[in-house]
């Protein structure tokens with residue numbers, strides 16, 4: 001794809017309304033609890049920044065960076081941690097914030113990794129889910145929207161590290177289409 005074409009999939013308004021709904025549910029469910037949001041870099045940074053501003057409860061926030069072994073090798077199931085959280089989560093309620101669930105391997109790995117620190121609970125909040133691509137059994141506890149198996153960019157999500165800054169979400173097709 002030398003010159004990809006961007007086709008709008010979700011507008012800023014739709015994203016904002018989804019984020020608002022998720023923030024409402026999370027605020028209700030975690031009232032009175034010690035919530036730590038764990039954002040998966042880089043794709044989820046924009047979703048996290050919108051979500052956290054809509055929450056009506058106090059939270060702590062931390063970041064984790066994960067990498068698959070080699071490009072295009074996600075199906076190998078080998079995920080490694082390249083930046084860990086710094087916040088102690090033992091006894092705390094942890095909510096993983098992710099932009100998109102694809103094979104599910106990133107979230108499966110992170111959930112198992114975080115469980116080693118004995119948090120009180122671990123749940124997942126994902127903006128998008130490509131359920132058709134799932135390879136392992138994992139589901140988001142809070143989900144924004146299920147989408148088709150299309151290549152998407154924008155709102156934090158990249159193509160060759162580009163397009164993350166776009167405020168809306170697009171699916172990419174070759175220019176010829």
Ligand code: PRP
Pocket residue numbers: 040041042043044066067068074098099100101102103104105106107157158
């Ligand atoms: C993407 C996305 C998720 C992950 C989902 O991240 O942001 O973290 O892949 O895929 P999976 O369900 O198959 O594991 P990517 O590895 O592209 O890194 P990035 O967030 O830094 O762009």
